[in-house]
Amino acid sequence: MGASDAPIVEKAGAPARRRGRTRVGDAVFKGMTRIVAFGLVMLLVLMIGVLAADGVRPFREFGWRFLIGRNWNPVAGRQSFGALPFIYGTVVTSTIAIVLAVPVAVGLALLLNEVARGWLANIVAVLVDLLAAIPSVVFGLWGVFVLQPAMDRTIEPFLANTVGKVPLVGPLFRANVSGGFQGGDVFTAGVILAVMIVPIVTAVGREVVSTVPRDLREAALALGSTRFEMVRMAVLPYSRSGIVGASMLGLGRALGETIAVAMVVGNSLGIHVSLFNGGYTIPAVIANEFREASSEGLHKASLLALALILIAIALMFAALSRLLVRRSAALVSGGPAPPATELARLEGAA
Amino acid sequence: MERDGSMTDSVVMRASDLENWSTGAPDGARVRNAPAGDIEVVDLNAWFGNHRALRDVNLSINGRAVTAIIGPSGCGKSTLVRCLNRMHEEVRGARVEGKVLFDGRDIYAPDVDPVEIRRRIGMVFQRPNPFPTMSVLDNAVAGLKLVGGLSRSELRERGEWALRAAGLWEEVKDRLHEPGARLSGGQQQRLCIARALAVEPEVLLMDEPASALDPASTLRIEELVQELKERYTVVIVTHNMQQAARVSDWTLFMLYGEVVEFGPTSKLFTRPDDQRTEDYVTGRFG
Ligand SMILES: Nc1ncnc2c1ncn2[C@@H]1O[C@H](COP(=O)(O)OP(=O)(O)OP(=O)(O)O)[C@@H](O)[C@H]1O
């Protein structure tokens, strides 16, 4: 056997062996992903199942009135449960957070990626990332001792004197039911949430903005656009869907945030037009009351039902964002708009 | 057959457009007594980081004529044209030294605004790059919107004029409000030409505008270049020797970032001074 034969044999054998190995690897990989995927779905189903086992009781008792009920009284003998104040508080604080955080985050993302380069941009980027690392209870403390006093004394009176006089949106910014600005309120909670979600929206926003093809940027610049016009012309339209996705990620965090909100939102049941009134959110009430909630009566069951509602709200927003993303993605690719059945399916999910 | 018919149609259409240009249609103020649009390149060097892509380039580009730039891949053709409208500096780490005199004024002088230069010196890229979220018409007038001050109807009129000038009008007049990304590749490229023409630049730089196109679209773009040189200074980068010979009045041959030979196209292709030019244009190179 000549030495020159050996490599040839090896060469012929290697691909076959590799292919065999790949096939086994594929099967293992496939099996594992299936197990993991199935496990995750089971976990979700199990979780919802456990919540629903008790959580349906208030719905059985009160029907739809549980959703629109404004009373929440866990005192035995006078029990009465309605979810509306919490739904309202959760949606409103999260909405405030999104409205305030998204422009800031998008602005930051554009500033860091499109305008500023060099050490200053790096410092800002690091600071924004650091913001994400601060525990939420620390945000809560800061809210109680710094933000809330500032809000009560200066910011809220100022807003009431300026924006409060504007028709249409004015009523949102008036003195609270006791005629002043003291106490925790949904606006302060929204502001804290905004600060908390800016980092994640900025980080994802930067990723999104960096995917805009250089071709498009150069097309705009070559037409004689300034940097700002280039952003408006090429960057923003292209990244709209991604920015919606980034915002939804932030919204998800805002909806679920518990402790910082519980510390500043006022934990009161009222539903008022003015945002300077106290409110209550679903995570906050669950965290505050689960210890005393007994299985007798509907208190514990109502808290579980609130948890279900929170999941439903989150899913609803997720579905909504999918819809938005799909619409603008279709625009960008120049493909057809999503078929009606797809829209119907998503709306069904919501 | 049908295809041929429609092509001659649109050629006729464009010929009449050109008449309209000189009579000033559509807004009556289009006649330009502009300077000739000469470009003088003096000792130009360009870098990407430490890589020197242009070496002491000297060149005079004549106004109202077509100058072709030829040379093997990587010799710096794109870099050179991108230095002519200050797009080179948009690449991170890129740097330029030397002068580019446009109508006698150095576009790299410290008081010159690159935005202003890019408005006067338009550019068409190798790959069609219409704005995907904009309609055909919005794409055509994108540059005009930047300048501002035009009403909707004026914008539409100018858009139509630009689309006609780019030989695209007949094909898209019924789909002006569809996304620009839905056009074919050749149509997209002509849309990009229309977009560049709409702002009425004095110079049009084209970096291999036909490299991604079929022969018919290529032919149209070549015809278009012929028409454009009546009013514009055109610089066209091409890999296609025949194309350079067909469309250009002047040809520049580059190698490794240096100018090897620059002269009238007919001379460069038949009696080049440099042996390397001869090797390249006859296909014996490398
Ligand atoms: N963005 C970049 N970063 C670093 N080097 C670059 C960059 N773009 C081009 N170069 C280098 O600069 C030189 C000139 O490139 P250029 O794109 O001008 O060549 P070209 O003549 O246009 O080639 P082609 O015909 O392939 O388009 C090449 O050596 C290339 O590797």
Ligand SMILES: [Mg+2]
């Ligand atoms: Mg090139």
